[in-house]
Amino acid sequence: MSLEVFLGKARFRNPLVLASGTFGYGLTHTHVIDRMGAFVTKGITVQECVGNPQPRIWDSRETVINSVGLENVGLKRFKEETLPLIDISTPLYVNLAGVDLDDFRILIESLSDEEKIAGFELNLSCPNVKEGGAALGQSADRVGKVTSLARSLTTKPLWAKLTSNFCDVRETSKAAADAGADALVLINTLNALVIDIKGRKPFLGAGSGGLSGPAIKPYVLYIVKEVSRQINIPVIASGGVTSGTDVIEYLLAGASLVQLGSINLVDPEAGLRILEELKRYFEQEGISPAGIIGRLEER
């Protein structure tokens, strides 16, 4: 039973995607990466970025809050030092984290010709940076502008990763689709604040962070269903997946691919387990992933 999914002409051997920021640059655990549908790098910025002060992680039973920030090697080192080391058989998507149009121009111009790179995920949504990120992604107008620019600079697949924080993600989704994105990634982490009441200050070094993990799954499912019914390009779900059942829920809700994020932190081989669960399901049902995308019935 093949689990393959196509987004336009791009083929994915199964619907599982390792989410940005939760699997590094793809230099380790390649036995996992090589079994997945796609892999997305940590967000890359134009300049090397040292990231946020400690502490950077907080968790509850069903959530993770991170404020890693966009710690990354920066465009130059990524291109010269990291990219040559990446040795995977799975489509490589690079998460691009720009603050403004110029950043995105520089990033794409520099990376667009790299053969190793299958496509780009435009990070229009990171809540862990002061400029750009979420702010950019909260305006349909700016989402449209960045996507248009990116579209004009590359023929590679473009995924627009959006936020639902302080905006109507249906509108930003439409803007990204109209501007030529190949797919929407819904959603990045939710803005989140943890307070240290003794110190009367935020617990995380950066002040606040982004909430992810299983607790947000029903929220993101709702968004995926709404947006995929309204917008005519594929949706890639990101939020709270820990099992094959979760992936199937997202496919039914309308997602074409499904990202694994926080669960990789608990177990870097979670993707392999989830893949087995999917295989079993699709074999038993005698159906393919493509056959259930968006097939949620009404009540």
Add this chain to the structure above:
Amino acid sequence: MSLEVFLGKARFRNPLVLASGTFGYGLTHTHVIDRMGAFVTKGITVQECVGNPQPRIWDSRETVINSVGLENVGLKRFKEETLPLIDISTPLYVNLAGVDLDDFRILIESLSDEEKIAGFELNLSCPNVKEGGAALGQSADRVGKVTSLARSLTTKPLWAKLTSNFCDVRETSKAAADAGADALVLINTLNALVIDIKGRKPFLGAGSGGLSGPAIKPYVLYIVKEVSRQINIPVIASGGVTSGTDVIEYLLAGASLVQLGSINLVDPEAGLRILEELKRYFEQEGISPAGIIGRLEER
């Protein structure tokens, strides 16, 4: 040590408020209600409302999803049958759930003169109804209009209960404040979908529901901090409180009052426990709730 808090001239004996929909009409458990700062009824609609089909409840370890819908006795029976039975010493706020301006006009005109009622919570945010509710509350313009109308019809305190679903709650907050709301209630439940993969249909009878519970606390804390710093009227927090610590976090983030919702379902006396926890904290710290509101330090 007094725990009292004032919102304008309205006095609350402590910052705890029993949230709408989680404590019925205030006819039972009055020994709890009488110790709280305020009590909010289930949402009242113009017509009696039968609510949504079963199942109506789903939960995980840190979330509750409900699709009760606005099951309630309706304005007429509420006024004639229920209100006379309510016998509490705590300020009674009635949650008003209208679909349009007319509904709110009818509700307020009918109830504004009731002496037993201390004030109104305008439900501009319920995700469990097809019309009105969230849709109304997602537009700053309509939030402003409803609030203005309500303001013109009553001198009683008006709380605008808002949503963060598919909108910028900073904008709807501003609209409500500009239109004369006395306080903002942040936030109502998040849109949420649970899928029954066997039936390939939504698990909840209504199709989708509203997500609440401890997992959303860091998300709502962030919103409360953002909005309370930008908007000049008091903020009432609602989201995931289960302990005195949570209440203190919300006060530090900028809330003046804090609602208890889902935790009442686990233990209708949770309010009493949380009140004791607060007392202990404020006694130890030798400070009053009013003394810490918004006193979160920057990192």
Add this chain to the structure above:
Amino acid sequence: MKRHQATLLENRRLGPGLYSLQVEFEDLGDVEPGQFFEFLTGARFLRRAFSVADRDAMRLRFVLRVVGKGTAWLSQLTEGSKLNLAGPLGQGVAMPSEGPVMLLAGGIGAAPLLYLARKLNEQRVEVDALLAAGTKEELILTEEFGSLCRKVILATDDGSCGQKGLLTDILPALPAINDIQIFYACGPESMFAALKRLDLGKPLYAFLESRMGCGTGLCMGCGVLGRDGRYHRVCTEGPVFNLEEIEL
């Protein structure tokens, strides 16, 4: 609502996914058949409801079937564990003034009916029981019913024990049925629907289940649709309803 810190004295497997829990209370008032307790679990935010299946002094028995995370968590508790319980909740069942009565149990539905059998027995009301389940392994509490009832009829869907067939297939043909004054039934929704269609001509009290929010009448989460078109709270107005009065 009273909360309890109680102790698990025994956790015994009765069959596939079926467990019997003996719980010792420090303090316990009257408990009526039909009433239930809500258990806090480490696996879910809300409490889980279980009917009282039997009582011996300060000990209550609960019988549970694993259907999800909360019941799985409870089924794995070891003896001596502390339990956080709330109850008794709900209305006790209306006791009959005279018998004979018949108890109709589908699967785990036997649990609350056992306690009712105990009470009927104490009040010397004659009681028969028809216990049905999918398979022999799923037929539970048969001995206990045997010691309390005039007659116990067993049935399984696959015929592996007792008569073969659904409870509602077997019931109409039972000779005992004619002098029964009241029926009490507990089982899956499909069983109640079939019972309704049988139209037995005598009062039938249905012990209902429903996904609960609060268990204490506050949230409207548990409503069952009545013939009056309104939802009635299973937790405070029930869990036992006259089958006539509800829509299925």
Add this chain to the structure above:
Amino acid sequence: MKRHQATLLENRRLGPGLYSLQVEFEDLGDVEPGQFFEFLTGARFLRRAFSVADRDAMRLRFVLRVVGKGTAWLSQLTEGSKLNLAGPLGQGVAMPSEGPVMLLAGGIGAAPLLYLARKLNEQRVEVDALLAAGTKEELILTEEFGSLCRKVILATDDGSCGQKGLLTDILPALPAINDIQIFYACGPESMFAALKRLDLGKPLYAFLESRMGCGTGLCMGCGVLGRDGRYHRVCTEGPVFNLEEIEL
């Protein structure tokens, strides 16, 4: 990263909030001092990291201090419980070519240093230990160190056992200090900062802690700021760093 289903053989209280866990593995390769395991708990989503404190064949010892929900959950496990572990993780410490070396332990910091003492002892490197804690009750593993070290110096903040004062107050005045070739230290951040100020003139390896996301180098959650202005991953580049190379 290797995952294990291991069995808790013993859970013993050592002092206030301090527990010693003996864990039996089915399959265990080399484990170096400084390496750690990540424990899944029922109380938090992410795993929790604990250093190997000792080893005996297929049994590892961990010593933990309760500071939050995850550690509280672990501390309440009863013997026979199954544990979901990942490890060994991190780099083992660079072993010295010659001694004597000195181990500097603040509180729970004694845990990983005990296993180092064991390994040094096996390699016949002379080792002294300075064990400090707040109070006598918090001084742990003193006997174990006693059997492995040339000399063990005890200190408590309140003087209730051994010398009175902070580890960094006592250290400079110790006669033994002069011929020490390498120091290994584990304790709270304030201790490392004070050690840095002492400037002992010999290499000092710091066993660091940090809030971890993945423990496997994927998330950048655990970074410690290096003197090069970059964050270094405690989980894969550490957890042991030359004190010189990190900012505190």
